[in-house]
Amino acid sequence: MHTRSRGFTLIELLVVIAIIAILAAILFPVFARAREKARQTQCLSNLKQIGLGWMMYASDYDERVMPVEIPSSTSIAYYWWTAYDTSTSTRIPEGGLLYPYMKNQQINACPSFMNAMRSDVGHTGYAYNYVYLSPMDYSTWPNWKVLPTSLAAIQSPSETVTFADGARISFTDMKTLEANTYLDPPSWAYPGFHGRHNGVGNVAFADGHAKAETPTYREGTFGYGYDAALYKSNNLGDIDSDGNLATDEMFDLQ
Numbered sequence: 093m094h095t096r097s098r099g100f101t102l103i104e105l106l107v108v109i110a111i112i113a114i115l116a117a118i119l120f121p122v123f124a125r126a127r128e129k130a131r132q133t134q135c136l137s138n139l140k141q142i143g144l145g146w147m148m149y150a151s152d153y154d155e156r157v158m159p160v161e162i163p164s165s166t167s168i169a170y171y172w173w174t175a176y177d178t179s180t181s182t183r184i185p186e187g188g189l190l191y192p193y194m195k196n197q198q199i200n201a202c203p204s205f206m207n208a209m210r211s212d213v214g215h216t217g218y219a220y221n222y223v224y225l226s227p228m229d230y231s232t233w234p235n236w237k238v239l240p241t242s243l244a245a246i247q248s249p250s251e252t253v254t255f256a257d258g259a260r261i262s263f264t265d266m267k268t269l270e271a272n273t274y275l276d277p278p279s280w281a282y283p284g285f286h287g288r289h290n291g292v293g294n295v296a297f298a299d300g301h302a303k304a305e306t307p308t309y310r311e312g313t314f315g316y317g318y319d320a321a322l323y324k325s326n327n328l329g330d331i332d333s334d335g336n337l338a339t340d341e342m343f344d345l346q
């Protein structure tokens with residue numbers, strides 16, 4: 093009597109392996125997107141807290157918004173995200189202007205951007221609308237001034253960006269993506285809004301809400317001969333609502 097082998101034949105085994113490989117190829121990107129979605133949610137929570145800290149700062153300083161940095165006559169430089177001792181090249185995170193309202197440097201870290209630490213910045217992922225909220229006056233150099241606006245001057249708080257997912261192409265090698273804490277508006281030199289969460293980036297607004305936005309990408313060359321394709325391939329774009337990159341309606345005080 094012929095008895096059938098109870099094991100798999102080689103063909104059957106190959107078919108099973110092929111099916112597993114196909115399922116893995118289909119599911120792994122889905123898992124990766126789901127993980128990225130979770131990081132996006134954590135990032136949104138960070139930005140919301142940063143935005144609320146920014147509002148608390150203003151209420152402690154006569155309704156004047158937080159300056160992007162404070163001119164100093166000593167070796168200590170004060171920025172919104174950290175202080176920095178230029179004589180020893182060391183960061184002093186607790187000296188950051190927003191730190192008293194955060195008490196936690198980790199909030200400055202976007203979970204999707206942890207590998208982009210810069211020694212002078214630390215873990216960060218967020219950039220500040222400094223051009224309109226905290227303009228700088230260099231006309232009296234070296235005694236330059238920072239002129240943070242008043243909360244009351246912001247006419248549409250729910251449509252005015254305070255902070256957003258930020259990054260820049262390294263000025264040194266012109267290809268590496270690195271942290272950037274200054275968010276330029278569309279009419280300025282280069283786009284710094286980073287769509288790092290499945291193609292969207294998070295944005296905080298002056299009324300305290302935060303939400304995801306899709307970057308608007310530039311074309312051709314711009315600024316000092318920058319290649320728009322390089323920026324787009326790194327998800328670096330602008331925050332814009334009217335399709336005109338010459339106007340800064342999401343950043344200005346109107």
Ligand SMILES: [Ca+2]
Nearest residue numbers: 332336339340
């Ligand atoms: Ca515009």
Ligand SMILES: [Ca+2]
Nearest residue numbers: 341342344346
């Ligand atoms: Ca506006």
